[in-house]
Amino acid sequence: MSATTPPTGPTPLTVEEEAVMRALGRLMLVLPRALNADLERDQRMTASEYSVLRQLSESRFGHLRMSELALACDMSLSGMTRLAAKLERQGYLTRTKCDSDARGWNAVLSEKGLARLRAAWPTHLASARHHIFDHLSDLDLPKLAKALNAIAGDS
Template sequence: MSATTPEEVTPLTAEEEAVMRALGRLMLVLPRALNADLEREQRMTASEYSVLRHLSESEGGLMRMSELAQACDMSLSGMTRLAAKLEGHGYIKRIKCDSDARGWNAVLTDTGLARLREAWPTHLESVRRHIFDHLGELDLPALARALNAAADS
């Protein structure tokens, strides 16, 4: 990234500023709202839901712990603590990696899949209420492309 002088910087338009501020606020408020709904209705955190969801979408319901931590945007130590809690509930089990004796895999159990299916309607309703009910007639594929492009830049 090259240094620019103040004369080279183009200020945001009022519309751009409004979008930037709204996105910033949404990035703070939305995770809290989704988490609050899951905790209230399911006694489950959004992080717990995310772990179960990622495992359910993986090949054989199995992911290396480091990959699962990355997918859930967590540190490996945070994932280890969360995995221990989920293992205590019987939702996952941890097994040694076949290819690397130092690594561990998380495996979704039948109990964990059942728990995910139980929590899914609450999460779906929350996502609809907090996100999609506010998007009206927006072009959703274009919005998804733009948000992914911003995330990848």
């Protein structure tokens, strides 16, 4: 290869790009643990439990098909089934057969589950502010959200 022939293959990362890659990698490990630890310490609730209740509260009719709930919470269907059974024992949701498909099940948020979510929300909010937003005051948040959504594959 001559001195004027450009190299083939992927373009190496710049020093700044490499720093972002390393910071994102660390963030993906540390942030979920920190948010979960705050909920467990102050609410005796896991981030997964909070996520299930939040997803159900934001759903159109207060219920979601178990497979949709698993996808929304980034869990396997078997993991969601175990977690839903636990939340059902606690009275936070019920599972009912789908009207349109006798093979499917819906998770339905109960009043007790909504009350539990509302009780945990201040802890989650304080945790998000402490671990995330207190560090982003000088950034353009709409642009950051757009970039993060693009990275995640959302339009």
